[in-house]
Amino acid sequence: MMAEWCKPVGRVKGVLLDISGVLYDSGEGGGVPIPGSTEAVKRIKEANLKVRFCTNETQATRETFVAKLQSLGFDIALGEVFAPAPAACQILKERGLRPHLLVHDGLLPEFNQVDQSNPNCVVLGDAAGNFSYKNLNEAFRVLIGLEKPVLLSLGRGRYYKETDGMKLDVGVYMKALEYACDIEAEVVGKPAKRFFLSALSDMDLEPDQVIMIGDDIVNDIGGAQQCGMKAVQVRTGKYRPCDEQHPTVKADGYVHNLAQAVKILLEHLH
Amino acid sequence: MMAEWCKPVGRVKGVLLDISGVLYDSGEGGGVPIPGSTEAVKRIKEANLKVRFCTNETQATRETFVAKLQSLGFDIALGEVFAPAPAACQILKERGLRPHLLVHDGLLPEFNQVDQSNPNCVVLGDAAGNFSYKNLNEAFRVLIGLEKPVLLSLGRGRYYKETDGMKLDVGVYMKALEYACDIEAEVVGKPAKRFFLSALSDMDLEPDQVIMIGDDIVNDIGGAQQCGMKAVQVRTGKYRPCDEQHPTVKADGYVHNLAQAVKILLEHLH
Numbered sequence: 378m379m380a381e382w383c384k385p386v387g388r389v390k391g392v393l394l395d396i397s398g399v400l401y402d403s404g405e406g407g408g409v410p411i412p413g414s415t416e417a418v419k420r421i422k423e424a425n426l427k428v429r430f431c432t433n434e435t436q437a438t439r440e441t442f443v444a445k446l447q448s449l450g451f452d453i454a455l456g457e458v459f460a461p462a463p464a465a466c467q468i469l470k471e472r473g474l475r476p477h478l479l480v481h482d483g484l485l486p487e488f489n490q491v492d493q494s495n496p497n498c499v500v501l502g503d504a505a506g507n508f509s510y511k512n513l514n515e516a517f518r519v520l521i522g523l524e525k526p527v528l529l530s531l532g533r534g535r536y537y538k539e540t541d542g543m544k545l546d547v548g549v550y551m552k553a554l555e556y557a558c559d560i561e562a563e564v565v566g567k568p569a570k571r572f573f574l575s576a577l578s579d580m581d582l583e584p585d586q587v588i589m590i591g592d593d594i595v596n597d598i599g600g601a602q603q604c605g606m607k608a609v610q611v612r613t614g615k616y617r618p619c620d621e622q623h624p625t626v627k628a629d630g631y632v633h634n635l636a637q638a639v640k641i642l643l644e645h646l647h
Numbered sequence: 648m649m650a651e652w653c654k655p656v657g658r659v660k661g662v663l664l665d666i667s668g669v670l671y672d673s674g675e676g677g678g679v680p681i682p683g684s685t686e687a688v689k690r691i692k693e694a695n696l697k698v699r700f701c702t703n704e705t706q707a708t709r710e711t712f713v714a715k716l717q718s719l720g721f722d723i724a725l726g727e728v729f730a731p732a733p734a735a736c737q738i739l740k741e742r743g744l745r746p747h748l749l750v751h752d753g754l755l756p757e758f759n760q761v762d763q764s765n766p767n768c769v770v771l772g773d774a775a776g777n778f779s780y781k782n783l784n785e786a787f788r789v790l791i792g793l794e795k796p797v798l799l800s801l802g803r804g805r806y807y808k809e810t811d812g813m814k815l816d817v818g819v820y821m822k823a824l825e826y827a828c829d830i831e832a833e834v835v836g837k838p839a840k841r842f843f844l845s846a847l848s849d850m851d852l853e854p855d856q857v858i859m860i861g862d863d864i865v866n867d868i869g870g871a872q873q874c875g876m877k878a879v880q881v882r883t884g885k886y887r888p889c890d891e892q893h894p895t896v897k898a899d900g901y902v903h904n905l906a907q908a909v910k911i912l913l914e915h916l917h
Contacts, residue, residue, distance in 0.1 A: 508780040510815075517806065518813050535827050536787065543788050545780075545827055552826040553819045557805050 382607045382629035391427035395591035398614015404540035413636030415450040429576040433532035435502035437483040461531035461566030462487035476500040477519040498527035503547040528562040568600025599626040652899035661697035665861035668884015674810035683906030685720040699846040703802035705772035707753040731801035731836030732757035746770040747789040768797035773817040798832040838870025869896040
């Protein structure tokens with residue numbers, strides 16, 4: 378198998394990993410690891426490659442999420458995980474924004490330190506059951522009442538699959554509020570360039586020294602490529618064969634799963 | 648005041664009236680007539696002008712809606728009212744479509760005669776409180792399960808104002824499902840050309856014989872103009888001063904309210 382994506386040999390110093398659909402499949406009782414993934418993460422670390430995890434997960438705090446992954450057997454630390462909510466908090470702070478939150482209850486503690494009085498923006502996450510008619514109207518009224526409405530969306534995903542069926546993701550509600558207010562949301566998390574760059578900066582590596590591995594052709598692969606990284610799509614998680622004929626994004630490589638990606642990568646390093 | 652919109656004198660044989668924001672303001676207890684509107688409708692009929700009412704109302708059946716308007720004092724008959732749900736039923740019948748309905752409970756009886764088994768499309772109305780996370784996921788699953796998803800949307804409004812605040816309208820949820828499924832909805836009701844043309848046909852008049860009077864710059868004014876009618880915007884209902892600088896739609900005239908529109912029209916006729 379050709380693996381153009383991990384050449385030139387020796388230049389790769391780190392990997393960025395998506396979590397859901399790459400490390401594990403979410404669902405009932407917390408989810409299950411994808412075969413070979415716990416071992417693959419271990420091998421990356423043993424090879425002294427730097428690793429960071431880039432997720433658009435917004436139904437739980439990073440603490441809760443990382444604890445779950447550890448309980449599934451993954452060697453993963455809080456500081457290695459980049460998620461949209463902490464990135465949003467950083468933006469809110471920089472710009473003096475006070476959010477009205479429309480997010481999952483499980484995410485609320487991430488915003489404990491943020492002034493939420495007299496809101497001058499809306500932060501939208503995957504609120505799941507909190508996406509009620511009432512809550513959407515409330516978020517809309519905050520936006521339409523602002524002279525210059527600011528909507529921060531924690532991701533722009535369309536949908537995802539859980540054990541009990543397909544669920545609409547945050548991007549769908551982002552589009553709804555965009556249309557209602559005739560505005561464009563600012564996306565925090567993948568595929569925002571700033572989000573990927575913060576993970577690279579934390580590794581102290583350049584884009585061409587890092588490989589992104591993800592299951593989402595637009596948000597993982599397209600997003601990472603726009604920052605100058607090579608990006609490989611796994612055929613697990615939300616991967617669909619039609620992704621390989623995507624009209625605008627072409628992955629630098631395809632692998633069965635994370636385990637195979639890491640195997641190829643390590644072969645080319647040594 | 649110049650009134651180019653009702654020239655050439657004598658050519659105008661009929662009027663199309665929007666209802667909400669032109670005849671009355673909706674809200675608590677059914678709403679209140681806009682001053683002078685009941686009298687204005689009476690004057691139109693006394694002048695032997697033909698009149699039809701074009702509404703995007705989808706929270707109640709036409710029967711219930713017309714009864715409410717009659718109780719508010721309007722001279723209005725069921726057969727004079729064009730609403731999206733009956734128009735949608737016609738389309739469903741023509742194309743052999745079996746709808747999954749995401750609409751207001753009050754609208755359900757309009758679809759009593761329609762086969763809803765094994766749905767092969769989704770019909771979206773202003774479902775208000777029925778716009779729950781659960782119901783949206785269900786509509787989404789129907790669409791994404793179809794080889795060629797068909798979404799009929801009863802209007803494409805962004806929002807409207809009720810006495811207890813601003814509410815998101817059907818167009819917002821239409822955009823949400825469009826993005827989720829990467830499709831374009833078919834809009835039934837205003838501003839769809841077919842919808843206006845069916846009212847004209849029922850009057851047996853040509854577009855240049857009919858004046859549209861409405862409060863919505865895009866759906867009333869723009870929609871009617873696209874069919875070749877002149878269209879006048881009232882400064883009641885959802886009218887906002889910035890409508891007069893709309894980037895793509897320019898009304899043929901502006902009036903304070905329906906009473907003034909009818910006054911000018913009748914002066915030019917006689």
